[in-house]
Amino acid sequence: MALINENYLKLQAGYLFPEIGRRVNDFIAANPDKKVIKMGIGDVTQPLVPSVVKAFHEGVEEMAKGETFKGYGPEQGYAFLREAIAKHSYQDKGVDISAGEIFISDGSKCDTGNIQEIFGNDNKIAICDPVYPVYADTTVMSGKTGICQANGYYEGIVYMPCTKENGFIPELPTETPDLIFLCYPNNPTGTVASKEELKKWVDYAIEKNAIILYDAAYEAFIQDDSIPRSIYEIEGAKKVAIEFRSFSKTAGFTGTRCAFTVVPDDLVAYDKAGKAHPVKPLWNRRHSTKFNGVSYPVQKAAAAIYTEEGKKEVSEVIAYYMENASIMKESLANAGYEVFGGENAPYIWVKTKNGMKSWEFFDKVLTEANVVGTPGSGFGPSGEGYFRFSAFADRENVLEAMDRIKNMN
């Protein structure tokens, strides 16, 4: 008798974004005359930059000719892309990461979701609250948790609340975790971690033989040079951290699909007898057994980001979004909201007024201003009473949305 993975039954119904989609679609169906402005899902709106488009076309053209056609590529990604990443994203910035430690994939959602497969089910997982829902959901699917309790926490996960009171920076947990998900610049709060803050975590992981799963998908939005862009800027991090990066937000690849994960040679995890094992061969095995590489033209397009022209074009798009963030931050503050993030991250984290619940605020903003944001509680119980606006939008829409919100009751 074929048995289901019963852990799936523990998952709370409705992943956040489908629920948002449902409510928005219902509203549009009932109000076909209203122009709804979407600032909910953190999805880019600006087209691929010219250098990327050019390389993408060239990649397609290579696939059209027998002499240049590419069949299966290396599962880990083509050397040209791994080397460009190692050089431009790490070595040129003084961070010693080599091409062999970089695994190209089709998305950070996949990598952060799949990474737990190489670790045993006896690990205790720590996550921030609120945070990107994939960390908790995939922990549940893997069987490391009990049910979801009345407080919104799954049994067995170590939650680290991040609220206004602690500046959205979690304290070291009292219960020792084995795998710690951190995300900076943070989704959804827009918080960044200072060098000192990250050092605290790296030292903690070293002391506990824990591993940090560091999601740096929004690294490109850091404006302040004193903020680390990679966890490997912290001494000792290569022994205890895996870093996830993505081209999705950096270069508008949400629909094009390319990302990478860094698993340093020095990183070890343990068997139950306490023997250390390098982690990279495990991820390499997983990656080459259950994945077959990213589309060649897409890898070629991604590599174009590292040309001089590509860098310049991509930085202009990022500046555009960050100008949005700046406008939103100011407008929302002027409208009387307490506002966080938005300075080194494309997300504005807003405290609702008078303790209004997140979904109530969602409905209010949707029906009164016809603007879609993301309810903070969708990212975890400590997000209740907060709301996320994404700066990934067209300027015109940003201005109109802010105007409408200002005039809400």
Next chain:
Amino acid sequence: MALINENYLKLQAGYLFPEIGRRVNDFIAANPDKKVIKMGIGDVTQPLVPSVVKAFHEGVEEMAKGETFKGYGPEQGYAFLREAIAKHSYQDKGVDISAGEIFISDGSKCDTGNIQEIFGNDNKIAICDPVYPVYADTTVMSGKTGICQANGYYEGIVYMPCTKENGFIPELPTETPDLIFLCYPNNPTGTVASKEELKKWVDYAIEKNAIILYDAAYEAFIQDDSIPRSIYEIEGAKKVAIEFRSFSKTAGFTGTRCAFTVVPDDLVAYDKAGKAHPVKPLWNRRHSTKFNGVSYPVQKAAAAIYTEEGKKEVSEVIAYYMENASIMKESLANAGYEVFGGENAPYIWVKTKNGMKSWEFFDKVLTEANVVGTPGSGFGPSGEGYFRFSAFADRENVLEAMDRIKNMN
């Protein structure tokens, strides 16, 4: 302390293809003057067809303009592709599968590797021997097996030997499995399953409440109209089978990456209390939590296969490979080998002479004929003494390779 998934330690070192790559590279390094012809990995050699290239470019161009730019698409794939598949691959052939039952992915390796995640670890898995190594490897990774025994079998997997003696068609297993991997046209033996044969399996799965995981990646190579192209041609199959299909071999997408999996609405699996649960919502949840859709231009390219022009162009490429298969089959038979497959599949399965071991024959063919094939034992213990030649090659190379093999000692 971060603990590894110790099941990975049970995996036999060296996935088959890396080991082939290592031996070939060593040979080339030692013999730089020799022209090595590769017929090992089943990788296509013909470029993408013109209709696909055209649509691929158009997709890239859409990503270059604000008005047509696409961010995140549906994780399950765009409706235009799901609907084209449902119509052309199923409904037009009298098979009642709807777009909503189709999940677009970046490869069948990923899907056949990931599918076990939605099923519990108490399931007993049955696989053919020999077969595509991913089924067994991912079963081991998931923790359903013991160690690999001296006979090459992992403890806990139900192996179904396929040899010349049973026509490479497995018997129903004596120990009842819960999940049964079947692959037709078969990789590596090139065998196909008749309607009667598949009906036997569907009836068996219905009787046992088991699920068939049906890998039909080579469906496009079937020449004989009496052979089913889909397991859903068999009555009742929608209740007990998941079907995997791929554009990799069908349309030369091994480096472009697109595939799909059919999970019918009627398919159920059970919780431990014996309650039936529909399987589709579980796969949908997995797919939308750990995957983020296939690159938009790639989906657009894939859909072009279903245009009149695309169908014609793709069928010509398939005819080219099948002509290769036919040439190879005849040449190898003339050279005194017992030869199987190659009539409805792009693989020729050869029995070595005088009981020579598969890897010994590999080395012989490599060093004497400078041709790369795949040792049958790499697909499982019952593949020992066999050898796989792939018809995915340029005609000129096929003719030269056959000529050289004919002249081997």
